[in-house]
Structures are given as C-alpha cells and as structure tokens.
Amino acid sequence: MTTFVLVHGSWHGPWCWERLIPELDRCGHRAVTPQLPSADPAASFADYADVVAAAVDDDDTVLVGHSLAGYLLPLVAQRRAVRHQVYLAALVAEPGLSFAEQQRRDGMLNPAYRGALRPVAGGTEWVDRDLARELLFSDCDEPTVAAAFGRLSGQANHPLRQPAADAEPPAVPTTYLVCTEDRMLDPSWSRRVAERRLGVRAVELAGGHSPFYSRPEALAAVLVGLI
Template sequence: MTTFALVHGAWHGAWCWERLVPELEALGHRAIAIDLPIEDPSASFDDYADAVCEAVVDQPRDDLVVVGHSLGGLTVPLVAARRPMRHLVYLCALTPIPGQPFVQQMREDAAMLNADYPKGLGPKDALGRRAWVDNELAAFHLFGDCDDATISAAVARLRPQALNPYGVPCSLRTFPDVACTYVVCAEDRMVNPDWSRAMARDRLGAEIVEMPGSHSPFLSRPKELASILARRT
C-alpha cells in the first residue's frame, strides 16, 4: 500500500481531493489531503512544506508519493528536500526556481500562466490576499471541463490566497534528488500546457504524462487520475 500526500494549490483546500481519495483507496492505497495555511499572510512556502511534513511524519520513505497541484508545485519540492519519499508528482503545476522569489518568475516568464486569469480576482484585501470575485472566470480557468454542479460547489469553497509567499526567495539551492513525474492536462486554461512540457523536461528532468481535460482533473476525471498516480507506486 502506498500513501499519497495530496497538496492543493492556490485558493483551494483539502476538500478539492474528495473525489480522488476514494478512487485511490479503491486501488488499495491510502491518501492524505492536507490543508495549507494559504490565508495566513505570514506563512511562506516553507511553512506550507512544514504543514505537509507534519501530516506525513509517520509515513515511511518507500510508501510515500507526494502530489502537488498548481501552486502546490512550489511546495512539494521543499517537502522532498526535508524528508525522503518514493516519488514526487507535479499535477498541472508551477515549479520554483531555486533562490528566486515566485513573483520574479511571474514577471519574467509570460508563457507560464494564462494572462487573463487576474481579471477574475479582486484587489488585495487588508491582509494582502486575493480571492476570486468573478465566478464565470473562476470556472473557465480552474474548472473548465467540470459539470455545472461541480463548478458551483467548487467555486463556493475557494479561499483567499495570501500573496506574501510569492515574494520570499525559494529556499532550495537545487532540486531534490527524487524521481518525479509531471502530469500535463492538455486543455489546461490556467497553467500553459506547452510551458509545462518544456519546464518538466528542461528544469525537472521529469517523466511527462499527458491526460485530457482542464486544470482540475481531481474533480472532472478522478478515476483516470487515480490510475495515473497508482502507476507511480
């Protein structure tokens, strides 16, 4: 039995994995969905990594696969630098540049993200956080191949994302030496699939797996995603 540690991205929470967890369990595995302190303006990506490590502290090396979705891709290599694991999976994920703050990467790499997504976000609140205020744009960018009921339920649970972590230089000196896979969703409307392919190849040296669908396959295609993840065990 493998334990999958599931690390969500910006605006989400552990809830987003609720359809994937039973699919992994049906294949004989265990899944731990972790809530990151994304609303805390004082928390950094290193604090996010600490939360993941605390959640899996009792898991042996050979039984642990860590999965990071979207902005969670900035957290999961920090986890791999802190503790051993069997495999690291980037799912429609962003990735850090060691020593560089993410805000610099956002300024310099125009191909990384869909340039229109900020139109759906409100201004920073008093704590320096941004939240989705346009539900249609949230649906388009985050849940493009989900049905209406799934979209409504998911959008209602989105949380504000603190921007402080974006300005903190990545604490990695180099990427950890762990086998990794990058899962590209071909119709992703948030993280550019062409960017994902090139980055996974050139920056991570990762195995690249492609699947259909948009940015949130854990909601739209959980059975197919579980099958892909189970093959990393």
C-alpha cells in the same frame, strides 16, 4: 498500501480531492490531505512545507502537488523521505526568483486570472465565477463548478514575493503530469520546465486544470501506475 499526500494549490483546500480519494481507496491505497496556511499573511512556503512534512508518516509515500503546491515539493522532500513526487499541472520554482518574478518573465499562468481576484487582508480571493469556470474548471459540469467556487478561499501574497531557494531539488523520482487542455497553466510551459528543471518528459493527461474533479478515475489510474 501506499500513502498519497495530496497538496492543494492556491485558493483551494483539502476539499478539492474529494472525488480522487475514493478512487485511490478502491485501489487499496490511502490519501492524506493537509490544509495549507494559504490565507495566513505571515506564512512562507517553508511554513507550508512544514505542514505537509508533518503529514508524511511513512517512507512509502507519494507526494502530489497541484498548481502552486509544485513550489513545495522539493522543500518537503528535503524534510522527509518520500517514494515519488508528482507535479500535477504544477508550477516549478526557479531558484532565485519569486513566483511574481517568474510569472512576469515566463507568463506561465493565463494573465486573465488577475481579473478574477479582489484584494483581501494581505492576499487575494477569487470573485469571478465565469473566469473560475473558464480557467480552473473548464471541463467540469455546472454543479461541480458552483460547489467548488463556493469553497475557494484566500491566498496570501507574502510567499509569492519571496525568492525560491537557490538549491537543486532532492534526488527523488519525479513525474510531471501536464493537463493537455489546461487554460490556467500553459501546457507548453509545463512540458518545457519538466525537461529543463526536473529532467523528465511530461506525462500527458487529457482535460483542464482540475482533473481531480473532471476525471478522478483516470487521475487515480495514472498515480497508482507510478508505484
């Protein structure tokens, strides 16, 4: 039995994995879903990584990071031994650049997302449901969109403005899953950065930015196939 540590991205929480967990369970594996301190205006990505590392309780672990959680994968692998790491429609840190600087340079995220946010206590929260449907949940049905949108929470700005560590990622077997119809994170950027920064060819997964909701069975099959 392998443990999948599933790490949520910005504005999300462990709830977003609720459809994937039963699929992994049916395959004989277990899932752990840490809650990141995303809304804490003082927390850094190193603090986020400490939370995730504390959830890694054995060496037979596959670490899965969605979206912004891609920034955490090398930090966690420096703290704990993992069997495999998976970037799921995820950002890949550029050493020496903050997320904000990388976004200005590369434009990897659809700039329309900024119009969906409002400032709150040192961060942002998502307030535009139509843009959430368009960018985050484009291939999900309306009840799923409504339920997910109602649970989105704040994301602090502090870690997004801190330079990424100027160090090579640990030598951990790595897979990048690019969602081919992703409207939030540019799939062509994902393919390029997977080769340039991670040294791997991206694995293609049909659908939008949130496959854990729109196609959990297919996502589970890919993840289990890695082991």
